[in-house]
Amino acid sequence: MSVLEVRGCSIRFGGVQAARDVTLKAGEWEIVGVIGPNGAGKTTTFNIITGFYRPNEGSVWFKGRDVTGLGVHERTALGMGRTFQNVGLVKSATVRENLFTAQHLEAGYSALAGMIGLPSTFVAERRLSERADALAGILGIGDLLDKRVAGLPYGLLKRIELGAVLATDPDLLLLDEPTSGMGPEEAHAFGSTLLELRREFDLTVVMIEHHVPLVAQVCDYVYCLNFGELLAEGTPDQVRSNPDVIRAYLGQEAEEALEPGVRGVPEVTV
């Protein structure tokens, strides 16, 4: 059974067709890559999956359930976790506070009980604190817990954000450019981390990614979008050598300029 299924989703903003008939699938335990040039509709697709946008046509299925009509927080409750391109954290709060905030649905008490200060909520808070510590330990950010998020370097923020999303206890992790701003070595290290995390937390992963070596390293299946439409899909190698994909990334002339057989298939790094 596939964990996530996007069935023929289209969305228009005024005259702009941001996504047209996008269909993609992610099976259990799979790591699925979504690639494509800037403006291809990758983040739009993510917004449709997580519920920020309602598609004009098509539907989103999560764990065998039609979630097209559900709100963002309801999808989080079902087990979707998502990171943002520009870091989805509460910036004025500390790292610890962020890990607590992300455990909103894990708290196990109502807001009213917390407000009144029922003794059980104190116990629950301690448990959340232990869980936050454990997560921070796993991600190696234990020493940063009391730092304010605003002012920390971008690379670290990405890691903290990952911790916060894991704190929501997701089954499906949607990563929007997790390695942006990272060098090739860091990106490779992230790949290993991701594989470990998948094993540890039983995750299915869909990620928008530009580092092609990383995509080749971790992804089981890749979708390539262009101008809001699905251009190609397949294993990383199939997609990488697909002439349409190369054309989309480098343009018509570039493809002609490359003599096949001399240089072989160019490594697409955008």
Added chain:
Amino acid sequence: MSVEESIDAPPVVQTEAPIAEPIIVETEPPFRPSLVGWFARGAVLAAIAAIVLLVPTTRGAVDVHIYTQAVIFAIIGLSLNVLLGYTGQISLGHQAFVGIGAFTSAYMVTVHRQPFIAAVGMAMIVGGLQALVLGAVSLRITGLYFALITLAYGTMAEESLFNIQSLTGGSAGQPAPKPAGFNTDLRYYYLCLAFLAAVIWVDWRLMRTKGGRALSAVRENPRVAATFGTDVKVYTLMAFVVAGVFAGLGGALLAHNDTFVVRDLFNFQLALVFVIMTVVGGLRNRAGVVVGSAFFGLVAYFFEKLFSNGLDIPSLKLLPKEYAAIVIGPMLLLFTLTRHPGGMGQQVLPLQRWLRGGRFSLKDTHESEVRVSDVRA
């Protein structure tokens, strides 16, 4: 929102070994005060408690009446802080929030002969409900337009609700006797202090549990809050209800403090004072809001005393005492916005930190994350 006792155990994280390379930050060992240090802190706390609890016993009934007003203003300040500070929603109609509480309580006691506690409870319920209505509007309209709606709401309440003869007694006003057992000003002062303590408790627990964290996240970034599983609409409404309940309580206590409520009290000028005292107190800073609001509760009376006791400033003497807050307020507000965005809370922060067992330092009080743009207006 139901009170759930049961706690689902969050899934246990299996390994402790870091998956990603840990980031090591060298930090100083935390500061531990000596025994003498703890003793000094205890002494200062005791002194503050003594001032709050004992000074009114040495004063006359008129003074105590004003101190009680200061305590009630602190409750109202905390109410507005939930909206302005935690949620980032402005309310320029808070006089209506407070006034509705005041008239509900007076009406329950005088017309329906209900006991004080039932009347206050009803004032809190009605306060919460009317805030819920405004909250529902805030889901559709935001920013400056919402500020205008709240302004209109306050004026609407003034012109229509507060003119309902049976509820408010019209221009004659509605009597609101002090409750049995608390009928002296001093006893009523302690009662209000107890209510303030309860409000501070709720406010503290709110911000230390999931509700308050959700509010902060919604204020800063609703998209992130939703991704973390927060129902943005529900929590925005919750903030309004909490603010309304606090304001209803404040209004009820205010009514019984004066033993008589007149509708003229709840005008726009009062709403302005409420906003100014909360901002000058320091948004999101509990101690600051309490100190700031209490200050504005006292200021008019202080000025009267100051002038009647011989400080002769001819041009200022013409100023009626009700306007003192309106003159001082903007001056302090300007000072707050330009120099001290953390308000009075920023000034009391070193003391707070020290009392909690930290080192005393005046440094680091500028880290205050309060920005003027915080309020969505």
